[in-house]
Amino acid sequence: MTNRSLLILPGDGIGPEVMAEVRKIIDWFGTQGIAFDVSEDLVGGAAYDAHGTPLHDDTMAKAQEVDAVLLGAVGGPKYDVLDFSVKPERGLLRLRKEMDLYANLRPAQCFDALADFSSLKKDVVAGLDIMIVRELTSGVYFGEPRGIHKEGNERVGINTQRYTESEIARVARSAFELARKRGNKVCSMEKANVMESGILWRDVVQEVHDAEYPDVELSHMYADAGAMQLTRWPKQFDVIVTDNLFGDLLSDLAAMLTGSLGMLPSASLGAPMANGRPKALYEPVHGSAPDIAGQGKANPIACILSFAMALRYSFDLGDAADKVEKAVEAVLADGLRTADLLGEEGTTPVSTAEMGDAIVAKL
Amino acid sequence: MTNRSLLILPGDGIGPEVMAEVRKIIDWFGTQGIAFDVSEDLVGGAAYDAHGTPLHDDTMAKAQEVDAVLLGAVGGPKYDVLDFSVKPERGLLRLRKEMDLYANLRPAQCFDALADFSSLKKDVVAGLDIMIVRELTSGVYFGEPRGIHKEGNERVGINTQRYTESEIARVARSAFELARKRGNKVCSMEKANVMESGILWRDVVQEVHDAEYPDVELSHMYADAGAMQLTRWPKQFDVIVTDNLFGDLLSDLAAMLTGSLGMLPSASLGAPMANGRPKALYEPVHGSAPDIAGQGKANPIACILSFAMALRYSFDLGDAADKVEKAVEAVLADGLRTADLLGEEGTTPVSTAEMGDAIVAKL
Numbered sequence: 089m090t091n092r093s094l095l096i097l098p099g100d101g102i103g104p105e106v107m108a109e110v111r112k113i114i115d116w117f118g119t120q121g122i123a124f125d126v127s128e129d130l131v132g133g134a135a136y137d138a139h140g141t142p143l144h145d146d147t148m149a150k151a152q153e154v155d156a157v158l159l160g161a162v163g164g165p166k167y168d169v170l171d172f173s174v175k176p177e178r179g180l181l182r183l184r185k186e187m188d189l190y191a192n193l194r195p196a197q198c199f200d201a202l203a204d205f206s207s208l209k210k211d212v213v214a215g216l217d218i219m220i221v222r223e224l225t226s227g228v229y230f231g232e233p234r235g236i237h238k239e240g241n242e243r244v245g246i247n248t249q250r251y252t253e254s255e256i257a258r259v260a261r262s263a264f265e266l267a268r269k270r271g272n273k274v275c276s277m278e279k280a281n282v283m284e285s286g287i288l289w290r291d292v293v294q295e296v297h298d299a300e301y302p303d304v305e306l307s308h309m310y311a312d313a314g315a316m317q318l319t320r321w322p323k324q325f326d327v328i329v330t331d332n333l334f335g336d337l338l339s340d341l342a343a344m345l346t347g348s349l350g351m352l353p354s355a356s357l358g359a360p361m362a363n364g365r366p367k368a369l370y371e372p373v374h375g376s377a378p379d380i381a382g383q384g385k386a387n388p389i390a391c392i393l394s395f396a397m398a399l400r401y402s403f404d405l406g407d408a409a410d411k412v413e414k415a416v417e418a419v420l421a422d423g424l425r426t427a428d429l430l431g432e433e434g435t436t437p438v439s440t441a442e443m444g445d446a447i448v449a450k451l
Numbered sequence: 452m453t454n455r456s457l458l459i460l461p462g463d464g465i466g467p468e469v470m471a472e473v474r475k476i477i478d479w480f481g482t483q484g485i486a487f488d489v490s491e492d493l494v495g496g497a498a499y500d501a502h503g504t505p506l507h508d509d510t511m512a513k514a515q516e517v518d519a520v521l522l523g524a525v526g527g528p529k530y531d532v533l534d535f536s537v538k539p540e541r542g543l544l545r546l547r548k549e550m551d552l553y554a555n556l557r558p559a560q561c562f563d564a565l566a567d568f569s570s571l572k573k574d575v576v577a578g579l580d581i582m583i584v585r586e587l588t589s590g591v592y593f594g595e596p597r598g599i600h601k602e603g604n605e606r607v608g609i610n611t612q613r614y615t616e617s618e619i620a621r622v623a624r625s626a627f628e629l630a631r632k633r634g635n636k637v638c639s640m641e642k643a644n645v646m647e648s649g650i651l652w653r654d655v656v657q658e659v660h661d662a663e664y665p666d667v668e669l670s671h672m673y674a675d676a677g678a679m680q681l682t683r684w685p686k687q688f689d690v691i692v693t694d695n696l697f698g699d700l701l702s703d704l705a706a707m708l709t710g711s712l713g714m715l716p717s718a719s720l721g722a723p724m725a726n727g728r729p730k731a732l733y734e735p736v737h738g739s740a741p742d743i744a745g746q747g748k749a750n751p752i753a754c755i756l757s758f759a760m761a762l763r764y765s766f767d768l769g770d771a772a773d774k775v776e777k778a779v780e781a782v783l784a785d786g787l788r789t790a791d792l793l794g795e796e797g798t799t800p801v802s803t804a805e806m807g808d809a810i811v812a813k814l
């Protein structure tokens with residue numbers, strides 16, 4: 089037994105393939121005296137196929153006990169017909185909610201070697217490095233009442249956006265803490281001009297700022313203007329903090345700016361456990377990409393960089409995380425490219441497994 | 452008395468300046484036998500300053516009677532301190548709600564002469580022509596319960612996303628009707644993987660399609676994926692239909708893709724009145740831009756093109772609308788540019804008023 093435990097949930101589609109490459113990195117660290125206790129289990133459609141539920145209670149219990157969960161991706165067309173309550177996504181949402189992973193960190197970083205893949209002009213995105221902190225356990229994703237009911241002859245669909253003061257304050261703190269280690273700037277986004285929950289959001293973020301982080305530069309923006317400004321000139325931002333639903337759209341938008349989704353990791357963090365480590369789940373930003381699953385075309389880098397985030401945020405192994413990130417940059421500089429990033433002259437196409445091997449070789 | 456009535460609400464910031472140029476166009480049509488009864492009134496901060504409310508009941512009543520309302524823009528930093536209930540935006544939201552303007556048409560069109568102003572690569576946006584149809588009178592903007600209350604020691608902010616079957620069906624019909632006159636393709640966006648109101652949205656759009664518009668090509672996309680795809684390759688879309696809140700973000704994003712917000716009009720349409728014309732409000736997509744107000748820097752084209760939409764959708768004067776749109780293209784081809792579009796070689800800077808005059812001259 090080591091004192092570092094990991095639960096791996098490869099999930100669906102390309103999840104298992106990219107996770108196989110992360111395993112190689114984990115194994116390499118094992119040979120260097122940084123070992124992990126790794127267990128593996130099912131989530132999403134894979135769990136539904138085996139157990140009739142997208143997350144078995146035993147898996148949920150294991151996730152609560154480990155230091156960090158690494159997740160591949162969930163979902164696929166095969167499961168589209170399932171009832172809402174057992175869709176692959178519910179497995180992921182249950183993990184987030186029951187582990188209380190309230191701060192979703194989604195870096196949008198543009199790798200120099202890949203700036204050409206962006207649909208945006210090179211000067212707009214080259215060197216881009218922003219961090220979106222999305223609230224992940226509340227808001228319209230989980231608010232009650234919810235559902236579809238009949239009123240007279242009509243169906244009516246309802247969801248509730250609900251935020252408490254403490255839910256807003258804790259994710260605001262995550263954003264301010266991160267900003268202090270980066271550009272020291274936070275922009276908070278909501279629709280306070282239309283939604284009362286947005287007014288509360290704005291007020292609480294401002295109060296936390298004034299009381300605890302007056303040294304950090306804070307601004308507020310309406311989420312629609314935020315979408316515009318991210319498109320127009322994303323480099324104006326350092327850390328963005330926003331709610332669950334706006335964060336879903338804005339972080340995907342920010343990810344797409346970089347042009348290389350297959351490169352982007354994420355971390356979802358909760359409160360510290362008894363051992364001081366935060367509850368944590370790490371996953372790539374990309375989805376399960378069922379259309380290319382099993383063909384060796386998937387880019388394992390987003391999942392590998394998610395493991396690097398685990399090294400940094402769960403295990404306080406910043407140097408090891410740097411090492412992984414440098415190895416990724418080095419293979420890109422060598423011109424190795426998986427199928428999602430082909431096209432540039434002078435680059436070499438590689439498979440998912442070859443990319444993983446090349447990164448291990450650089451370590 | 453003509454049989455065409457217009458209520459002009461210039462509003463705040465650059466609203467009055469750009470509306471002055473629209474007046475020139477209206478006057479020109481008057482000399483050509485296409486006359487309008489024009490009245491003018493206050494909205495937003497301007498109405499608050501005069502009456503202590505962002506929309507006086509008398510103005511609301513007038514808006515209900517005319518064939519079309521033309522609005523400039525509302526809001527400004529001066530009004531940020533006001534209570535939610537009397538903020539400039541409430542005037543606009545009251546007009547939308549009480550006139551029941553459920554279909555907000557927001558074209559995102561990239562003018563060839565201006566493609567360089569986009570932050571996106573030229574081939575991604577040149578020739579772009581999509582139409583976003585946003586539901587405008589329901590959803591989280593108007594759902595009850597809403598507000599901020601105390602639970603124990605904590606403030607809690609609540610808003611309700613609520614859609615009925617008929618609210619979804621009518622805006623879906625607007626989208627399908629428009630698609631038939633365009634590329635015959637509709638993409639509907641929601642978060643059916645997370646929100647029950649999104650499931651109802653998806654189901655009803657599909658049902659309306661199957662029963663009444665089987666000839667139109669229909670697809671569904673999650674709104675976060677929609678934000679990504681709009682950024683990656685917007686030309687894949689023809690008509691997009693989505694709810695009030697997603698529409699707010701996605702239409703602003705789509706507008707920003709074109710690089711020239713100062714060019715984009717919008718129409719908000721309701722049910723037909725006794726005379727067969729729909730309830731209608733037209734407004735530019737840009738805001739009140741208080742920072743440049745009163746300096747002759749504002750681009751009046753978005754507001755002028757909003758009037759062109761009024762000619763087309765309220766008065767069935769498609770030829771007259773074409774004429775205005777051609778005149779706008781002609782002045783752009785001549786190289787005339789307001790302050791928002793400066794920088795290209797061989798173009799001539801003009802003021803707001805000079806731009807208006809030039810467009811009239813082309814008519």
Ligand SMILES: CC(C)[C@H](C(=O)O)[C@@H](O)C(=O)O
Nearest residue numbers: 177178180181336644645675
């Ligand atoms: C899969 C889905 C439930 C999820 C979400 O909406 O949060 C995804 O889009 C994400 O951003 O992680």
Ligand SMILES: CC(C)[C@H](C(=O)O)[C@@H](O)C(=O)O
Nearest residue numbers: 281282312540541543544699
């Ligand atoms: C001004 C504001 C209330 C409005 C909205 O949120 O609908 C605006 O952003 C819009 O899109 O017309």
